[in-house]
Amino acid sequence: MNRGSTDETVAACLHLYETARFSVSEKLTQPGTNCDQITVVMKFGGSSVATAERMREVASIICSFPEQYPCIVLSAMGKTTNLLLQAGEEALTAHPGSVASLHPLRAIKELHREAAGQLHVDEETLAEVERLMSELQQLLVGISIMQDLTLRAKDSLVSFGERLSTRLFASFLRAHGVPARQHDAWDLGFTTTDDFSNADIIYDQTLPKVNQALRRGPNDPKTIPIVTGFLGRGQQTHAITTLGRGGSDLSATVIGAALGVKEVQVWKDVDGVLTSDPRIVDGARPVPRLTYDEATELAFFGATVLHPQAMQPALQSESLAVRVKNSYNKMAEGTLISSTRDMHDALMTSIVLKSHVTLLDVVSTRMLGQFGFLATVFGIFRDKQISVDVVATSEISISLTLDPSRMWSRDLIDEELDALVLAFENIANVRYQRGMSIISLICNVQRTSEILERVFKVLKREGVNVKMLSQGASKTNISLIVSDAESKHVVRALHKEFFEKKPAQ
Missing domain, CATH: 3.40.1160.10 (Acetylglutamate kinase-like)
Incomplete structure (x- = not known):
């Protein structure tokens, strides 16, 4: 100018x-x-x-x-x-x-x-x-x-x-x-x-x-x-x-x-x-x-x-x-x-939704009794610069969700996912599902039994199947993975159960 x-x-x-x-x-x-x-x-x-x-x-x-x-x-x-x-x-x-x-x-x-x-x-x-x-x-x-x-x-x-x-x-x-x-x-x-x-x-x-x-x-x-x-x-x-x-x-x-x-x-x-x-x-x-x-x-x-x-x-x-x-x-x-608050009467604090995530299932019998297998798996994610949100493991499988918010909320493209699957081919079978949502229950997980009983009662009533369930060591969060198509309906139903329902007399 x-x-x-x-x-x-x-x-x-x-x-x-x-x-x-x-x-x-x-x-x-x-x-x-x-x-x-x-x-x-x-x-x-x-x-x-x-x-x-x-x-x-x-x-x-x-x-x-x-x-x-x-x-x-x-x-x-x-x-x-x-x-x-x-x-x-x-x-x-x-x-x-x-x-x-x-x-x-x-x-x-x-x-x-x-x-x-x-x-x-x-x-x-x-x-x-x-x-x-x-x-x-x-x-x-x-x-x-x-x-x-x-x-x-x-x-x-x-x-x-x-x-x-x-x-x-x-x-x-x-x-x-x-x-x-x-x-x-x-x-x-x-x-x-x-x-x-x-x-x-x-x-x-x-x-x-x-x-x-x-x-x-x-x-x-x-x-x-x-x-x-x-x-x-x-x-x-x-x-x-x-x-x-x-x-x-x-x-x-x-x-x-x-x-x-x-x-x-x-x-x-x-x-x-x-x-x-x-x-x-x-x-x-x-x-x-x-x-x-x-x-x-x-x-x-x-x-x-x-x-x-x-x-x-x-x-x-x-x-x-x-x-x-x-x-x-x-x-x-x-x-x-x-830093702290009184958790004596706390049950549910907030319900938050993260949509458009990818669910990845890694299945391998090599996990049985093998040291370092998880380190190998997460090393692949590190090399591909892909972040992981939620993890659940069993004896022969790992289920996890991939963070969709890389680089200004750019979703992972199919080529990246295909390359990720290829990177695992020598150690595990991998399949992925797109269009998933994480519903995170920020809650007092010391009352996990009571919370999950009510959560699954709602899910059964609404006819919703959970793809994955994860509870970390933070003592504040339980995560459910459902399809994007059902996620908002589930959030509304859970909010009604925990925040809008009148307590029993």
Whole structure:
């Protein structure tokens, strides 16, 4: 983009700024004026910052807790991440000269320019937003020329969502009298492995750097940090990396652990962690309390409320609690997640569904009395870079499900499954079934007999056959494998049995 077109765009955005219906003279109450150090980390997801209006609501939430000095972690606005991925895919087949007219790119520019005008952002931020969008367009041109979208390029591509949203929000707060400073996560010291699209935090490097970057010195100005979630830099490549879908939750808990705060608040669009997916079960209701283990199992087996690894930093700091709250209903208590809770009366906590998994049966008489057979089996999965969800074994067979969420939720393709079967041909007979679902019962498995009695009573009544049953050593989870076609019906029936049925008098 040339200088003239940039100036014209900034001028157009300034016109929106001048005509926006909210006056810049309206001031917000600055939170944390009586605190020397950050006391809470507040993370807001994409739906919470989907529009300029939603960003105003987020600012209102932040400033409604004047006794807290917050660090804010933001996701990208609304569907921006999906639009960025779509733009990358379309750029692969587009002519370099036509990249600027790609619909996803135009939608991203329109969304952020409109938000910039409505949020009263300053001219410097407007210019920065335009610079980032020009950089984004050049990246897409490069993808078009190379006709290749590597995982490394994909991470750079999706990073623009958080980089844009945090700059807009920090400028909005400043315009309304709240000192705020935008930070890209890598500038705070977020260091990761170089596993693009699904990188792991390197904690021994990241935690001390984040602490040093965000802990105020005696003469430092008091500003609210606005941090990009989901992002880091690779330890070896120094390239932008991402933490996988929902990685902003992990960013928030890492900051919380680094600073030693008592609570990390994860603000979503539901009233906390629910007893089931409300898109499947109308009667799903909030769960008041969870343990770290329960929350981790829920996230791993398909609940979208938290990132599966978000509890890892909390486990290293027993004093850190995570509270899931609703940005659309800020007075709701939400769900408090901590190291322990009273399990005396607990039976069923939540029922979660993970669909479109593949069930694999590995059968071999060589298992009988042979040392190392399981190691050989899982070595094959390691070599093929395929993750396993649930495992059950007998004397001569292993049944397991394959994780469908590799690389941005790309399902395993038939060629990969055929190659996997071929890899086993010298040691076992293998068959696989696609179109399966894992129904995970997050429960008090010390009462397994009572739970399974009621579960199988429901399954018998509904005429559903279970393909596989697994109970791990975590003491929090029982998993059932059923067909995709029956799965939602089973979830509703089980939810009715455990959460909606009136207790016997």
